[in-house]
Amino acid sequence: MHVASLAWCGGGPVSMSAVEPGTRLADRFRLEDRVSESGGATLWKAIDEILARPVAVHTFSPEFPRESEVVLAARAASRLTDPRLTQVFDAADEDGTAYVVSEWVHGESLLDLLAAGPMEPERGAVLVAEAAEALAHAHEAGMCHLNLTPGRLMWTEGGTVKLLGVGVDAAILGREADSPEEAEHADAEGLGRLLYAALTGHWPGEDDCGLPPAPLDDGKICTPRQVTAGVPGYLDTIAARILGVKRGPTPLAPPAEVAEALSQVPRPVPAPASTVPPSVELRAEAVDTLHARPVPPPPAPPRRPPGMFSRFLVTLVALLVMAVVGVGAWSLGKSLGTESETPASDAPTTPGAEPAKTVALTPAGAIGFDPLGDGEERNELAPRAIDGSYGTDWHTESYNDAKFGGLKKGVGLLIDLGRDAKLTKVMVDFGDVPGGSAELKLGGEPTPEALTVAASTKEAMGKVTFDLAGSEPSRYLMVWFTELPPYQNRFRGMILDLEITATED
Template identity: 60%
Template sequence: MSSSVVEPGTKLAERFRLEDRVHESDGATLWKAIDEVLARPVAVYTFDPGFPRLNEVISAARVASRLTDPRLTQVFDATTEDDGRSYVVSEWVSGETLTDMVAAGPLEPERAAALVAEAAEALAHAHEAGLAHLCLTPEHLVWTAAGSTVKVLGLGIDAALMDVSNEEAARADTEGLGRLLYAGLTGHWAGEEDLGLPPAPMADGHFCTPRQVTAGVPGYLDAITCRAMLPEGKRGLAPFATPAELAEALSSVPRPVPMPTPMPVPAPQPVSALRSDGVDTAAPQRPAPPVQHQPAPPSSNGGGMLGKVAMTTIVLLVMAAVGVGAWTIGRSIGNADTPATGVTATPTQAAPVETREVKPESATGFDPLSTDGDHEERPELAPNAVDGKPSTDWHTQSYASVDFGNLKKGVGLLLDLGQSVPIKQVTVDFGSQSSGGTAELRVGGSADLNSLKVVHKFSGLGGKKTYSADSTEKGRYLLVWFTKLPDQPTYQGMFRGSVFDVKVTAVK
């Protein structure tokens, strides 16, 4: 079916109505269409009869449809119908491309690294399924307007459309990711194509490194970019061979804005150690004990006064003894468990409880209140909250307000402990740059929001928060449930909640 016959208003599979022709090249036409069943925009490729690479495009689209990473454009359908019409239907993505983001100049270095780190992780997932991109440009990396997340466009399909192949596909995509990072750090494109960005400057036949182009690029990001983009690497360091290697190198970059790890508090040192550094630091002063005033020793000629003092002391002792006796009798008559007003009973010290750390079997982003049918929230990042690394985190999507843009009442991180355990203590690290916001700690035997009991409420979600149970709460599932997001905006004034680490302690 030729593109002249496929016109706006044409309906495919009795549900996909073509609306606007976006792009047409070499017998393939990209449309913005409407899925009339789900009432949402979709992207649709149609093809002229005899399109030479149709089988390759359909095959690549079907492989892409089986991938689950939400940072990859979702493919909904890839079909050749009986009447000869062929089409590919995928997610319609709107937002800022990397080209848009660097139009006014380079991004903040950590921001550029965070975007490419997300893309590298997504492509690592695609390569595990045997699918490469091979056509990465700044137009293929999008920060979405709706979900405030990274999207990688054109996986597999663009290479098939343009008949691009490479025997070293993993290395080719790693180099492509390096060029995206270079573009984010410098605002220049280190490639032969004219993509609307200024070309990267050259020196001695090689592209200048990011630090040579833009001031303020950290040395480690300069080295990572060169190892990804340049075949010869940098300073004797081997180039990255796969997107997974690049993703690992960028794994410590906070998402999506810099969140420095809090500095450890130094342990107290003896005074001699402090002074050995040349700093005359006084030892911490302890509070002085209460001063007990004693009567001055009597003078040698004060015998009469001594007798009066002795008599007064005896009278006071007798009165005190009578009072104590009366209190003891009254207490024995009354409620033995209720101490008298003004008297503090000495607590009985319980034997110490033996505890153990519990490692969750799994973690996932938990979004049971979503209306789109997808009840997970950034599940691919959830393992970061239980990996023991303070530099990695799970975080929610970004929302327009601290109350989730009025889209839902909450979202959280759900941990499966593998079996029901008596939970004694839970420490949650919400990140040092967070402030404001509220969250609940829920425990239960079922991964159902209403079945999980609220055992504690956190507020002011900055740094580490610890819940210690007075009596153990038994459960298999532990939920950190955000009810209000921290009030520190992230990218473009959006809001999100983060969990950098969770430690769970149970009674042995």
């Protein structure tokens, strides 16, 4: 990740007092639209002219008192690796200039999703559960948020969760905790307020975040079940415990405890549907304008998350389609091969013929695979492992035991290569947590019995390259976890991305 040391425009340092639409920072970020401006901090939508993508840029007036703190916080946040946290691309503070460039998120915030009323309880809880897991990762790295409001939790157009502003929000607003324990308690309570808001459509905090305040009962905040009918008892208990609404067990304190408490919430497939047409671009809200309530989108009809049997049928159909396509491709390849058995007169037939070329292979698709239960393993995340981005990942469910409690031999990611190919190498990025083991399986059919182990590693950590030279042509590739690395007091495997090479016929 690149972090620039100086912002330049037209060959000289930029004066923040002269920043306006069209200004270019670091000779690549062109400011386009001013999103918000308050307290000397301005949020812009900008274009990264080198990568041709939108980015969010914070600039600061000469009177802003915390430029150095913001840039330092941004640089620390840039080292966070959880894809559910906003990426920081660039930060600078030299010669009287300062700016922070971060990911521009397209989608709907929790505030947008609640404009038509409370969400389906478990869907709302899933958003908060993902945010809690991501925030626990940030706290492990010494970072906190301290500004958790419904406008900072996003559901993206790509179907993922994004938590905006870790580290940077607190620095811009001048918020800090006296100790790591105080920061953990503040962020855990913030997660509790987000969960309460998702379940009820009301906000249990003192600040104005664009939602109606939580109703009171004898001077105390009502529990979610008192506000909204149909809230499951266990979610009501979790929210009440985090916020200390009821007398009982010690409140959940670190975000990791909140994540653990919400880890058993069923993950719907698909996740919350957008109520905004795909052509509409929604921008991330500014830190200082979160009180502005958005125009309510039309309510979406409630949809039940598909049951286990339905998901199994979907996975089975997908596998059958992949198999049919594979047979068709094989038949076509065989017929073409028959027609071309007679070599052309000028084809090289001597020992000096050119060797086969090696090419990069782009997978046609991927699904998560679990040999038990519903047959899938976080199937909705599978495309992230083949999207060419190391900022997204596919990961397994979280388990209580590194070897799945002895219930099964493993779980994996099944990849359709699109055609039969003679693979030479496969590089898999397993992330930076040690403790995992994995196998690489190849085959011509998308079934466990048709796949054979071609390579393995007892150190499934970082970028591992599997040498597959000499292997038979295969249509399907599976990365199969036989042992999981630790993850937040449990165990979970992860694949950030793959690079596949094959010989070209």
